[in-house]
Amino acid sequence: MNVNFVYRYGDNLYVNLTNKCCNDCSFCIRRNGDGIGDSGDLWLSREPDAQEVINGIKSHGDYREIVFCGYGEPTYKTDVMVEVAEFVHSCGKKTRLNTNGLGNLINRRDIVPLLKGRIDTVSVSLNSDSAEGYDKMCHSVFGLAAYDELLKFTRECVLAGITTVMTVVAVEGVDVEKCRKAAESVGAKLKVREYIA
Numbered sequence: 001m002n003v004n005f006v007y008r009y010g011d012n013l014y015v016n017l018t019n020k021c022c023n024d025c026s027f028c029i030r031r032n033g034d035g036i037g038d039s040g041d042l043w044l045s046r047e048p049d050a051q052e053v054i055n056g057i058k059s060h061g062d063y064r065e066i067v068f069c070g071y072g073e074p075t076y077k078t079d080v081m082v083e084v085a086e087f088v089h090s091c092g093k094k095t096r097l098n099t100n101g102l103g104n105l106i107n108r109r110d111i112v113p114l115l116k117g118r119i120d121t122v123s124v125s126l127n128s129d130s131a132e133g134y135d136k137m138c139h140s141v142f143g144l145a146a147y148d149e150l151l152k153f154t155r156e157c158v159l160a161g162i163t164t165v166m167t168v169v170a171v172e173g174v175d176v177e178k179c180r181k182a183a184e185s186v187g188a189k190l191k192v193r194e195y196i197a
């Protein structure tokens with residue numbers, strides 16, 4: 001049974017809440033193996049509750065920040081993430097969410113008010129400069145609607161006062177400057193990431 005809910009990557013601890021995802025991105029690290037760095041196998045036998053994640057965090061040594069980013073989209077488990085984030089803040093540490101920005105569609109409600117005050121930084125994967133390009137690369141179950149939705153989600157996070165960045169993976173066919181404009185149009189800065197093979 002694999003219950004690898006918390007793993008270390010660099011100075012940070014990463015929280016692996018679920019393997020569910022509404023996308024199937026062509027560059028997803030899940031296509032290339034079972035983990036990243038020394039994470040071990042990130043394919044879970046089951047999803048954790050908040051206390052199990054908190055116990056996992058406590059079992060590791062010191063860390064700089066907690067990052068909700070596993071082998072799946074963390075906002076499928078928003079309630080667990082919120083509870084864990086409150087614990088992390090009670091320890092005086094910071095939280096970050098790495099997301100595809102589709103959490104409002106996934107949860108069929110506006111989750112940004114839940115993130116406010118609990119998630120210090122939201123990092124949204126932009127991936128493309130157009131809805132068509134995004135669909136081609138990310139194959140979301142939400143189809144062409146996904147791109148506008150993730151931009152809307154990002155703007156909401158910015159307006160809520162959460163530090164919000166968008167990311168793009170520098171792969172062939174991606175127009176980084178157009179992506180930068182798209183990110184800036186919703187008030188976020190763009191960060192260019194390298195492809196992890």
Ligand code: SF4
Pocket residue numbers: 021022023024025027028029030071072073100138
């Ligand atoms: S959104 Fe993230 S976890 Fe989901 S398929 Fe794309 S890269 Fe993988």
